Structures are given as C-alpha cells and as structure tokens.
Amino acid sequence: MEAKRITKQMIDSFLDTLFIPNGSCPICKRVLFFTEAFLCSKCVSALESIKGDHYVRAVRETDDGFSAYAYEGNVKNIIHELKFSREPEFAVYMGTLLGEQLLNSPKSWLLQEADMIIPVPLHEKSLQERGYNQSEKLAEGMLIVMEKRGFSIKPSLEREILSKTKETLHQRDLGRDERLFNLLGAFEISAREKVKDRKVLLVDDVFTTGSTINVCAKALKEAGAKNVSFAVLAYSQLH
Numbered sequence: 469m470e471a472k473r474i475t476k477q478m479i480d481s482f483l484d485t486l487f488i489p490n491g492s493c494p495i496c497k498r499v500l501f502f503t504e505a506f507l508c509s510k511c512v513s514a515l516e517s518i519k520g521d522h523y524v525r526a527v528r529e530t531d532d533g534f535s536a537y538a539y540e541g542n543v544k545n546i547i548h549e550l551k552f553s554r555e556p557e558f559a560v561y562m563g564t565l566l567g568e569q570l571l572n573s574p575k576s577w578l579l580q581e582a583d584m585i586i587p588v589p590l591h592e593k594s595l596q597e598r599g600y601n602q603s604e605k606l607a608e609g610m611l612i613v614m615e616k617r618g619f620s621i622k623p624s625l626e627r628e629i630l631s632k633t634k635e636t637l638h639q640r641d642l643g644r645d646e647r648l649f650n651l652l653g654a655f656e657i658s659a660r661e662k663v664k665d666r667k668v669l670l671v672d673d674v675f676t677t678g679s680t681i682n683v684c685a686k687a688l689k690e691a692g693a694k695n696v697s698f699a700v701l702a703y704s705q706l707h
C-alpha cells in the first residue's frame with residue numbers, strides 16, 4: 469500500500485511539472501506542456517504562413533519589411549485576441565514568434581541592424597480602453613528573443629518618439645482615398661534628433677493596406693531617419 473501511495477505521489481508531482489494547471493491550447497484544446505506557453509507547438513507550426521514579400525511594395529515610404537504570417541484562419545483569431553483579450557503577455561508571446569521568424573529569415577538584418585524599434589502607437593483613448601499597446605508588447609517579445617539568442621547589441625525600444633494625436637476610423641472600413649485622409653496628421657514625432665540618421669524598425673500587429681505604416685514611415689523619414697523598415701505579425705490580403 470505504502471509503495472503504491474509513494475508511486476502515485478511521484479507520478480502526481482511529475483505531472484505537475486509537465487503541465488501548467490488550466491493551461492490549454494485555445495486552438496486544439498490540448499493541455500499545454502510546461503515548455504509551451506499560450507499555444508501548443510503543433511498549432512504554432514501550423515499557423516498560416518505567407519509566401520513572398522510582395523506586400524513590401526505597397527509601402528512606398530519604407531525601405532523593406534517583413535510579415536510573419538498571413539491574416540487568415542487561426543492567425544485572424546490570434547490578432548483579435550491580441551487586441552481584446554486584455555492579456556498583454558499573450559502579445560509578448562506572439563512577439564517572440566515574430567522575432568524568431570524574422571531572425572530565421574533572410575531579412576534578419578531588419579532586426580539585427582536596427583538602432584531602434586518603434587511600435588505603431590495607439591491614440592491615448594484606445595490605450596486607456598485596452599490597457600496596453602499590442603504593438604509595443606510584440607516589440608518586447610522580439611527583444612526577448614534577441615536576449616535569449618545572446619545578441620550583445622540590440623535595438624532600443626522607443627515608446628515615446630511616435631505618438632498618435634488624432635483619433636481615426638478603422639482603416640478596414642474605408643475606401644482607398646478615405647484611408648489616406650483618415651490618417652492625415654494622425655501621427656506626430658517628438659525628439660526628432662533621436663531618429664536623425666538612425667535605422668528604425670516599425671512594429672505593428674497587422675498590415676492591411678500599409679497606409680498606417682506608410683504614414684508613420686513618412687513622418688520618421690521627414691524627421692531625418694536614415695532607414696525605415698517594418699515588421700508585422702500578419703499581412704492581410706483582403707483588399
């Protein structure tokens with residue numbers, strides 16, 4: 469009896485180290501292993517990938533760009549979760565996936581050679597409603613990956629340089645001309661001297677028409693940035 473009890477205790481404690489209590493993958497519902505966070509490894513590797521980088525051409529003001537996924541299937545749900553789940557750690561986790569994908573790609577220099585990462589900002593009102601800026605959390609995740617991989621020189625994360633001073637409508641609901649008008653004068657740059665002659669990596673969650681990135685990049689270039697590129701979690705082809 470005693471031996472049986474000890475064995476059961478051992479198995480229980482083994483299981484405790486293997487599984488996170490109540491942690492299951494939101495996609496396939498499988499209980500997560502302790503090595504996994506938020507999503508199981510099988511679902512992560514099955515996330516909708518993207519072929520080519522044709523979307524880069526849609527953004528005239530940037531020098532280059534990278535998207536980790538296509539805005540389809542489970543990725544769509546993930547982007548929604550990033551914005552509305554009120555769980556900033558999930559956005560940081562998705563940022564680690566974006567960082568991994570970028571560093572494993574031929575465009576790894578976009579992150580490695582950047583002097584600074586600037587997350588696409590939210591308007592103060594949206595920030596208060598949401599509690600965090602998902603793009604900033606993505607950027608934090610990307611820097612965690614660099615830290616883990618032992619990069620001695622990392623870009624700085626600049627949260628204050630670019631701000632959104634005008635409330636805008638959802639770009640997705642507007643036509644092409646309306647989109648540009650909607651964003652006109654929406655972003656402002658403080659501390660222009662900080663971006664002068666520097667290489668900037670803009671980070672955002674989703675790239676739809678590229679107008680937001682384009683407007684931000686234009687403002688940064690006008691402030692004297694030497695190179696402005698972007699990294700996004702997902703590219704949407706629905707336009």
Ligand SMILES: [Zn+2]
Pocket residue numbers: 493494495496497498507508509510511512
């Ligand atoms: Zn799963």
